[in-house]
Amino acid sequence: MAANVKHIAAQIPKLTLFSKTNRRLFVGRFLHGAKFTRWKCRHRNATMSAPQACEESTWSGIAGPETFAKEEKLKSLSEKGLRFVGDKAKTIGQPTPESHPHLMEENEITPGITKKEYRDRRHKLLSVLSKTHFGETHDKHLVVIPSNPTKHMTIDVPYPFRQNTDFLYLTGFQEPDAVLKPWRVSHCLHIRVPCSFNLQTPKGSCGKSYSIKNLAPVLIDRYAGKDFSVWYDSLRPTHPMIHEEISKVLFRSEKFSYKNLLTLGHNVHMLRLIKSEVEIKLLRQSASLTAQAITKVMKSTRPGLEESHLHTILEYECRMGGAERLAYPPVVASGPMANTLHYINNTQVLRNGELVLMDAGSEYHGYASDITRTWPVSGNFSEPQRELYEVVLRVHKKSLQLCQKTVSLDYLHHAMLLLLGEELIGLNMIPKNLTESQLKKATAEFCPHHVGHYLGMDTHDTHMVSRGLGLHPGMVITIEPGIYISADNTKVPERYRGIGIRIEDDVLITEKEPEVLTAECPKEIEDIERLMNNTEIARL
Numbered sequence: 001m002a003a004n005v006k007h008i009a010a011q012i013p014k015l016t017l018f019s020k021t022n023r024r025l026f027v028g029r030f031l032h033g034a035k036f037t038r039w040k041c042r043h044r045n046a047t048m049s050a051p052q053a054c055e056e057s058t059w060s061g062i063a064g065p066e067t068f069a070k071e072e073k074l075k076s077l078s079e080k081g082l083r084f085v086g087d088k089a090k091t092i093g094q095p096t097p098e099s100h101p102h103l104m105e106e107n108e109i110t111p112g113i114t115k116k117e118y119r120d121r122r123h124k125l126l127s128v129l130s131k132t133h134f135g136e137t138h139d140k141h142l143v144v145i146p147s148n149p150t151k152h153m154t155i156d157v158p159y160p161f162r163q164n165t166d167f168l169y170l171t172g173f174q175e176p177d178a179v180l181k182p183w184r185v186s187h188c189l190h191i192r193v194p195c196s197f198n199l200q201t202p203k204g205s206c207g208k209s210y211s212i213k214n215l216a217p218v219l220i221d222r223y224a225g226k227d228f229s230v231w232y233d234s235l236r237p238t239h240p241m242i243h244e245e246i247s248k249v250l251f252r253s254e255k256f257s258y259k260n261l262l263t264l265g266h267n268v269h270m271l272r273l274i275k276s277e278v279e280i281k282l283l284r285q286s287a288s289l290t291a292q293a294i295t296k297v298m299k300s301t302r303p304g305l306e307e308s309h310l311h312t313i314l315e316y317e318c319r320m321g322g323a324e325r326l327a328y329p330p331v332v333a334s335g336p337m338a339n340t341l342h343y344i345n346n347t348q349v350l351r352n353g354e355l356v357l358m359d360a361g362s363e364y365h366g367y368a369s370d371i372t373r374t375w376p377v378s379g380n381f382s383e384p385q386r387e388l389y390e391v392v393l394r395v396h397k398k399s400l401q402l403c404q405k406t407v408s409l410d411y412l413h414h415a416m417l418l419l420l421g422e423e424l425i426g427l428n429m430i431p432k433n434l435t436e437s438q439l440k441k442a443t444a445e446f447c448p449h450h451v452g453h454y455l456g457m458d459t460h461d462t463h464m465v466s467r468g469l470g471l472h473p474g475m476v477i478t479i480e481p482g483i484y485i486s487a488d489n490t491k492v493p494e495r496y497r498g499i500g501i502r503i504e505d506d507v508l509i510t511e512k513e514p515e516v517l518t519a520e521c522p523k524e525i526e527d528i529e530r531l532m533n534n535t536e537i538a539r540l
């Protein structure tokens, strides 16, 4: 066994064998000139109690013969110049470059995003807040941003944890029950103890970390007087217990005045609205992953499957491609189910002759995608389906061309309704000679939702930002026109009844032409039919 470890150690640059017992062998890498100390450990989880002397070092317990079977993996990582896999994730609570070298580069707090970017975001927020008094600089601020709590579906069964997006945007910290208090140049994080971080945060994710138990005294200490602005979203608290603590300590303090309480959310959303280069890269990857997944779902579609099977194939493909989760419960709506917006039961059987509408997106390293495609269960569009699909596709493509800087989402919606209205007049579904507002109203009965929304870390991103704002390079939006005709709508020709179609792409606004991030997902009729009828492509 020892020989095996020596062999592994030899594969990995700068790896030092530093201690062993009969049952466990420890392998570590020498960093920052720190000295390894010899020590023993009986349990796998004993890594949690690593002595301080080892903190600066990357180290890991290698346990049992099953670990040696991973030699090949270690070898391939070492060939990439990466460090090693180990138990570090258990001590830090979320992936780090040391524990997950296959995901992260050095200096990253979350995959793709460096500690500098997180620090810059916090500095930017503070500088925005200091200038919100009508241009006058004001530098007495107390900013409080809680994480999400853990939520339970039933006793002892937690829902998978998903961090509060604003908190995640500013810290990269993935644990529940924490509070960020950015304050002048220093930023500190209060986290629960005991927690899997054991008072360690990803290095550089913030200035200092304290036990959440110290929140109250520090709040009182920092809130020096009535001229302080307190930035805290008290009307929609994200964490009930932390909210109670803040209410008890701060709002009941004699020094506190409600007139100084200001809403923070909009300011963070304005920062999140314009994506940085690395955020755009992650959004491109998320979009591409979902585009490929939906293409595979199309290929796998056949009559007799259930909607939930398509959901399952999509989720499998997204997660195998590296997504942590789906960004939202997908809509898989066959036939007339497509006319129920946000239908997520996904329990119907796919029938020959029907269309199926899928609205789905992955969440990839914190960034969402959001695609809708509609295709025939049989692989071939019927004539009425083809007519309506071509209408939606034409309106979709014309709307994409309008995605230029300075126009707003609301303007794009207005333009989409007029374009769709003209098409519906052509199909004799609405009368001619309507005024512009009558035309929009009549069209909205067939497309009752907005043409799009902002996209980013959340699917409906930065919801506190108006859709009336002019678009700017670095914003990402969706374009998703649709037509929905209920089965009992006797005002339209019978052949169109019961059909629901939506086509949605994700679009990056640039200085010039918009970039369609989801372009690789087929949407032309002939591409969809060719893909679905290609017998050389094995179906599931």
Ligand SMILES: [Mn+2]
Binding pocket: 370, 453, 478, 480, 504
């Ligand atoms: Mn959408």
